[in-house]
Amino acid sequence: MARAGLDAVWISDPANVRAVSGFSSGKDGKVLVTQGAATLYTDARYTVQAAEESPLDAFIARPPATLEHAAPGLAGLRVGFEADHLTVAALEDLRDHWPQVTLVGVQGLVQSLRAVKTPGEIQAVRDAQALADRVFAEVRPLIEAGARELDLASEIELRLRRAGAQSAFDLIVASGPRGAMPHGVASDRVIQDGDLVTVDMGAQLRGYHSDMTRTVAVGTPGAEMARVYRAVLEAEEAAVRAVKPGVRAADLDRLARDILTGHGLGEAFAHSLGHGVGLEVHEAPSLRGTSDDVLQPGMIITIEPGAYLPGVGGVRIEDLVLVTEDGYEVLSVSPKELL
């Protein structure tokens, strides 16, 4: 707050609310952080839950009573709001109820603190990934000719649910030509002999996420897609090996991109190399070419190069990686195919 020239911050992004308060129903909560104090605002549906989960003082009310409660202590102060989350209508409410406050839009203030995980957070992501690995191993034999993408996705979801978790995002199961869609969520396509099948899955456990992609072959894929697979694997493994504190995220993206470019696949790599994972599937740091982020111990990131050939197919291989004091630890252990 001091660096941003603020006296207080109104936190409304659900993941940030959870991060600073421990309250797990972040979308129905807000946190006001002032110099030396923090208050959780939520409504009477959560009186018990807030007391159980959060060490912060809670004020139980619905807006506008929440804003009226905060107003007297904020008069004359510079108060940050989360510009990348607050709606225009919610900002108007703040203006109406806090006329003596200077409201300052801030971006990434809490997110940047979340990029480096605590030991407890690392354990939570580790547990989520271990579960995802176990479920992938159980479902791997079902990826065969004649299976529908949707059936594989529901098997994965069911097994995650039974284990007390849930899917971290809409499952991506993209087979054959659908593999050319980086976000090809499972469809009713029936997998064919010779297909490559991209499965991008994660578990959400105790609020924390995992994220991993494997591309598997059903039968024998064509020579071109096998070549693409080997190129993506080379880029992925090289980028993982380069992970250590002090490395610029943009340089990692460049390293993987250069390898794929060397295989004539630079244009086919249609997204960034990776991202941080924690309370959200996509969070800081960003491993894209324009990123200013620098890796630090305790960050959990994905390394996920891909190559997508419209009308033909695609490959993505993704590992979940913890940045350690002297390098990295790969948290995802599911085997990668060798084609």
Ligand SMILES: CSCC[C@H](N)C(=O)N1CCC[C@H]1C(=O)N[C@@H](C)C(=O)O
């Ligand atoms: C809808 S969550 C998708 C999870 C997935 N592992 C993932 O992060 N993907 C899939 C392909 C690209 C990548 C992604 O969405 N990257 C974002 C950060 C980007 O803008 O590049």
